[in-house]
Amino acid sequence: MRGVSPKAMRTKFQITILGSSAATPTSLRHTTAQALHFHNRLFLLDCAEGTQMQMRRFKLPMMKFDHIFISHLHGDHYLGLPGLLFSYHLLGRDKDLHIFSPPGLKEIVEVQFRISGLKPVFNIVYHELTKAGEIIYEDPYLSVETLEMEHRLPTYGFLFREKTLERNIKKESITRHNIPIEAIPGIKKGEDFVTPSGKVIPNSRITISPPNPRSYAFCGDTAYTEKFLEQIKGIDLLYHEATFLHDKAEIAREKTHSTTLEAATLARKAGVKKLLLGHYSARYKEMEGFAREAREVFPNTTLAEEGDTVQVGENGDNS
Amino acid sequence: MRGVSPKAMRTKFQITILGSSAATPTSLRHTTAQALHFHNRLFLLDCAEGTQMQMRRFKLPMMKFDHIFISHLHGDHYLGLPGLLFSYHLLGRDKDLHIFSPPGLKEIVEVQFRISGLKPVFNIVYHELTKAGEIIYEDPYLSVETLEMEHRLPTYGFLFREKTLERNIKKESITRHNIPIEAIPGIKKGEDFVTPSGKVIPNSRITISPPNPRSYAFCGDTAYTEKFLEQIKGIDLLYHEATFLHDKAEIAREKTHSTTLEAATLARKAGVKKLLLGHYSARYKEMEGFAREAREVFPNTTLAEEGDTVQVGENGDNS
Numbered sequence: 001m002r003g004v005s006p007k008a009m010r011t012k013f014q015i016t017i018l019g020s021s022a023a024t025p026t027s028l029r030h031t032t033a034q035a036l037h038f039h040n041r042l043f044l045l046d047c048a049e050g051t052q053m054q055m056r057r058f059k060l061p062m063m064k065f066d067h068i069f070i071s072h073l074h075g076d077h078y079l080g081l082p083g084l085l086f087s088y089h090l091l092g093r094d095k096d097l098h099i100f101s102p103p104g105l106k107e108i109v110e111v112q113f114r115i116s117g118l119k120p121v122f123n124i125v126y127h128e129l130t131k132a133g134e135i136i137y138e139d140p141y142l143s144v145e146t147l148e149m150e151h152r153l154p155t156y157g158f159l160f161r162e163k164t165l166e167r168n169i170k171k172e173s174i175t176r177h178n179i180p181i182e183a184i185p186g187i188k189k190g191e192d193f194v195t196p197s198g199k200v201i202p203n204s205r206i207t208i209s210p211p212n213p214r215s216y217a218f219c220g221d222t223a224y225t226e227k228f229l230e231q232i233k234g235i236d237l238l239y240h241e242a243t244f245l246h247d248k249a250e251i252a253r254e255k256t257h258s259t260t261l262e263a264a265t266l267a268r269k270a271g272v273k274k275l276l277l278g279h280y281s282a283r284y285k286e287m288e289g290f291a292r293e294a295r296e297v298f299p300n301t302t303l304a305e306e307g308d309t310v311q312v313g314e315n316g317d318n319s
Numbered sequence: 320m321r322g323v324s325p326k327a328m329r330t331k332f333q334i335t336i337l338g339s340s341a342a343t344p345t346s347l348r349h350t351t352a353q354a355l356h357f358h359n360r361l362f363l364l365d366c367a368e369g370t371q372m373q374m375r376r377f378k379l380p381m382m383k384f385d386h387i388f389i390s391h392l393h394g395d396h397y398l399g400l401p402g403l404l405f406s407y408h409l410l411g412r413d414k415d416l417h418i419f420s421p422p423g424l425k426e427i428v429e430v431q432f433r434i435s436g437l438k439p440v441f442n443i444v445y446h447e448l449t450k451a452g453e454i455i456y457e458d459p460y461l462s463v464e465t466l467e468m469e470h471r472l473p474t475y476g477f478l479f480r481e482k483t484l485e486r487n488i489k490k491e492s493i494t495r496h497n498i499p500i501e502a503i504p505g506i507k508k509g510e511d512f513v514t515p516s517g518k519v520i521p522n523s524r525i526t527i528s529p530p531n532p533r534s535y536a537f538c539g540d541t542a543y544t545e546k547f548l549e550q551i552k553g554i555d556l557l558y559h560e561a562t563f564l565h566d567k568a569e570i571a572r573e574k575t576h577s578t579t580l581e582a583a584t585l586a587r588k589a590g591v592k593k594l595l596l597g598h599y600s601a602r603y604k605e606m607e608g609f610a611r612e613a614r615e616v617f618p619n620t621t622l623a624e625e626g627d628t629v630q631v632g633e634n635g636d637n638s
Contacts, residue, residue, distance in 0.1 A: 024371070024406045024410070025372045025375070025402075026372075026375060027372060030372070049368055049369060049372075049398075049399065050368060050369045052343070052344060052368075053344045053345075053346060053349070053369065056344070056345060057346045073434050075401060075402055075405040075431065075435060076402075076405070079398075079401055079402045079405075080368065082394060082398055083344075083368045083394055083395075083398045086343075086394040086398075087343045090342055090343055091343070105434075107434065108430055108431055108434060111426060111427055111430050112394065112427055115392050115424075115427060116392055116393055116472070117471065117472055152436065153435070153436055
């Protein structure tokens with residue numbers, strides 16, 4: 001693949017904003033939902049009313065989502081789920097669907113299937129979240145762990161961490177040192193190569209480092225808290241709610257939400273690379289103030305806007 | 320109010336289409352909901368996912384709805400209700416809200432308030448529908464009665480009938496016959512006027528007829544049935560679902576839905592003045608076929624399109 005830069009060749013890792021409004025939708029903004037696209041997997045983060053229509057509008061393949069993470073059981077974070085599940089049923093989904101949420105969601109879903117006289121044609125696997133700092137999902141390339149939010153109901157954030165890839169062996173080293181195929185897995189893990197004559201070729205001479213693993217934290221409804229600060233240190237992209245501009249800090253505290261400056265302060269303390277704000281109170285028509293205020297504290301701030309896709313790790317190049 | 324025609328002076332009676340899609344939404348069409356605006360009252364007919372956003376988009380005053388009628392408990396007809404109720408709660412609604420639906424909806428709503436840790440700040444009055452042909456709502460100007468649909472779950476249509484207004488006394492008759500004020504209520508009800516000398520002035524000479532009372536039937540999900548034919552005879556506007564074009568008549572029957580021709584046939588048999596179609600299967604991108612097919616049987620057919628407002632009784636003039 002000559003001419004394709006290593007950047008462009010990295011696995012896809014991006015999120016698409018499906019909703020950015022807090023508590024109640026407006027005529028233009030939906031409540032919270034995000035699609036996370038990693039390689040060939042799609043994960044859904046919260047599922048507010050209208051999420052299935054948003055998926056269709058933004059051409060996300062609805063049937064490919066196999067894992068849904070619900071931060072907490074306030075309506076503006078889960079009300080689109082029953083509709084999505086009914087649609088999966090009607091469209092004949094056959095794959096398992098994994099749903100991660102605080103306890104209670106199963107009851108909400110099951111009562112509706114029962115009263116509708118329907119039994120889902122696919123299997124729903126409920127994973128109840130009961131503590132923070134736990135790895136709740138893992139595959140060879142990615143892990144997801146819970147973060148502890150500060151909110152009225154039990155609420156979790158989700159930290160998606162790409163796993164460190166193996167080292168890349170330089171092609172010319174293989175020929176030059178005549179490296180046999182059975183030695184390759186070890187070298188990719190970082191071992192030195194020992195020639196038949198006993199000469200040690202240091203790993204750093206024959207391999208190049210893989211790209212830095214990328215990471216994304218979704219921090220839904222929360223008041224300002226440093227409870228999860230250590231977990232998100234240095235991550236590539238932090239989504240943090242900012243329901244209010246900072247002149248409403250008192251209301252924010254009362255409602256266990258955050259302001260622009262609080263989100264930006266946390267981003268700065270955690271040394272994240274980029275901050276994404278969302279969950280704007282329906283009272284705001286113009287969003288410029290959110291970016292302006294947050295950037296005073298944390299310049300690399302961007303605003304969630306519906307339909308936008310945000311790369312995790314600047315197209316994969318964090319070096 | 321000189322220069323204002325009697326037509327334009329009639330009480331408002333119109334519906335606004337908030338959703339027109341069957342079963343699952345598309346990127347452009349929501350599932351079923353309609354706002355009925357009669358005089359200064361707003362009624363909601365079904366409440367699919369996204370209804371509260373549609374109300375905002377079409378500038379319907381959300382807080383003014385006091386009566387919600389849910390035809391049946393398939394998700395595409397009620398899934399927007401919990402979100403609307405949560406919004407009413409958050410916005411501090413204080414008026415009672417009346418919800419009419421088949422049994423089960425109360426449980427669906429209550430489990431969600433309970434799990435959210437919220438107690439609605441307003442009173443919800445649930446009216447469980449258990450039979451057709453019953454008057455379930457009545458005020459001095461309007462009544463609503465249930466219609467029996469043919470569907471997999473217990474499903475009701477809703478017939479809104481304006482009450483017959485009193486007769487209008489001609490101003491010149493009052494002076495000519497010197498009609499005393501206490502005789503007026505009786506004359507307005509149709510009594511003749513008897514002068515002090517005993518002469519009988521027939522009611523028809525001194526009054527003019529009020530405009531014809533108008534009527535609207537909302538017939539949600541149903542297979543073709545004549546069960547409610549007598550009730551809708553001669554009404555001004557019939558909304559009847561037409562999920563499929565007629566080449567899918569077999570699928571329609573199987574799924575207990577109707578086709579264009581079936582809806583049009585019922586409209587013709589009932590001698591209604593106008594037919595409104597909706598509840599289109601998501602498989603259809605172009606809607607022209609629906610109008611074309613239905614008009615072969617019933618020429619005065621119109622198609623529900625989101626955001627459209629349809630007058631009941633052609634601006635009140637059905638004469």
